[in-house]
Structures are given as C-alpha cells and as structure tokens.
Amino acid sequence: MPHGLHIRLPKNFVLEERLERYAGAIEPNPYAWCGMWAWACAPVGAPAFREVRLDLGCGRGSFTVEMARREPDVLFIGMDAEPICIAYAAQAGCESGLPNVLFVPGTAMRIKEMFAPGELACIYLNFPTPFPRKKDSHKRLVNFERLMDYRVVLAPDGEVRLRTDSQPLFDFALTQVPIAGYELGWSSRDARAERPDEPTSEYEVKLGGRGARVCAYVATPGPAPVNPTQTAEVSLAAYIPQDLASFDGYAPHGMEATIQNLRNRAAKKNGDWADGITL
Numbered sequence: 001m002p003h004g005l006h007i008r009l010p011k012n013f014v015l016e017e018r019l020e021r022y023a024g025a026i027e028p029n030p031y032a033w034c035g036m037w038a039w040a041c042a043p044v045g046a047p048a049f050r051e052v053r054l055d056l057g058c059g060r061g062s063f064t065v066e067m068a069r070r071e072p073d074v075l076f077i078g079m080d081a082e083p084i085c086i087a088y089a090a091q092a093g094c095e096s097g098l099p100n101v102l103f104v105p106g107t108a109m110r111i112k113e114m115f116a117p118g119e120l121a122c123i124y125l126n127f128p129t130p131f132p133r134k135k136d137s138h139k140r141l142v143n144f145e146r147l148m149d150y151r152v153v154l155a156p157d158g159e160v161r162l163r164t165d166s167q168p169l170f171d172f173a174l175t176q177v178p179i180a181g182y183e184l185g186w187s188s189r190d191a192r193a194e195r196p197d198e199p200t201s202e203y204e205v206k207l208g209g210r211g212a213r214v215c216a217y218v219a220t221p222g223p224a225p226v227n228p229t230q231t232a233e234v235s236l237a238a239y240i241p242q243d244l245a246s247f248d249g250y251a252p253h254g255m256e257a258t259i260q261n262l263r264n265r266a267a268k269k270n271g272d273w274a275d276g277i278t279l
Helices: 015-021 062-070 083-096 108-114 134-139 144-153 167-179 202-208 256-270
Strands: 051-056 074-080 101-105 120-126 154-164 182-188 215-221
Touching: 015 083, 051 062, 051 108, 062 074, 062 083, 062 101, 062 120, 074 083, 083 101, 108 144, 120 144, 144 154, 144 167, 144 215, 154 167, 167 182, 167 215
Parallel strands: 051 074, 051 120, 074 101, 120 154
Antiparallel strands: 154 215, 182 215
C-alpha cells in the first residue's frame, strides 16, 4: 500500500475476525508452496493454471481480483505486508467467487523464498511507496537489488509492470532497468490515456481523482549483468524538475513534504515570503 494512503476502518472492525472470516482466500504460509503454486491452487480435477502472476503490494486487492476475472486460466496472487490490506483483499477475493485468486502476507525481500526460479510470468508493481529519502532507497520495489531478485523468480519471458503517480520515482526506476539487465518494452508518462482498458487499483482511482497522471513501464529480463552496482542518484529530490510549477496541480503521493521543502527553499532564496510558508 502506498505510504500515507491509510485505510479508513469501519466501526467495530476487528482484524483477527476479518482474517478468520475470509481465510478461504488467504494462504498464511506461502513459503510452503514454492514451486508448486500453479497445480496446488488449481480446483480439484482441473488442470494446473497456465501461469502464475504476482501483484506485489496489492492493497485492497481490487486490481488483483479484476485481473483474475479477466484471465480465468491464470493464478493471481496478491501480496501485501499490511494485515489490514490482506483482510480487505481477501474479502474481495471471497466475494468474487473466483477460484484463481488468493492473497498472502509478505514482502519483496523474501520473494525468492516464496517462488521457485522461473515460476512467475509477471510481477505487478502498482503505486509502490516512493521512499523519497536516500537512506530509504533500498526499500523501493523498483530498486535494482529488487529487480535482480525478480529476475530469479521470473520466467525467461516474464515481465515487471510498474504503475506510479510519482514522476520522480518513475525517472529513478528507469535508471534501474538497465543496471539490472532488463529491456524496456513499453513506457509512458500518461499510461491511462494510452491504455484505457487496463484495470485500475483503488489507489489509482483515489489519486486520479486528485489529478494524478500515471507513469508506467513494462520491462523484461535481458542478459544478466555481472556484479551490478548502483550508478544512479538515489535521492528522489534529484529527479524533481527545477520548475516546480509542474507540481502546482498535483504533488506525487508520498513526496508532498519534499516538494514543499523545495518550494520553501526557493522562496527563501528569492526573498518571496508568502503568507503561510513555514520553514
């Protein structure tokens, strides 16, 4: 779930009760099924699923469920580290009645323990937390270290699909693609306009209502790099255009404070002390 987009809980919400009620769509020990997902999750008497795809950071699961609805012969697994998200996603999965969708607790850091080499056909990264500060850059799902981990579990023709409202995160992500030896198949700075039929996550709907424009890419592993090292600037502040006017209508989620700090510095430098500016 993107940092700062907190789920508003209804009255009398009891997490443990929700997790138990919708346990049918949750696999509590995903590490036990490494290498076996496609056939172990298939309905009794049915063939193994054609392929397995992972929605990493699935939030409430609306995107995962809609993708499962569109491709019934594919197993869709939604993963999130937030138990509340898993509870809501599992509810969506159970209410859909779809046999090809389930949700698991977990993080990208342990993806190689959860899936076997070549087991995944696609990894979706929908509106990942940007972690704008340099010291937190290792937590980004688009960092080259994570992309190297994805290489292990992706099929040879597998894909990483990123969608984000953050232009700075997107520009940083583009620098990581070649470092990790991926080939960029498609990219866009207005993905919704170019591919209007793509399913939306709840975060895209929410942020789109605030004026967000979606940046996206599709990348496929190419030849594996030898001893890849970080060569890009990792602070997302470095990817913010000097002309902050481009953010007047919308500041990327999770980066509002960073952009406001830059505005304050510019105002101080120019002697422009507008009402309401605090340093």
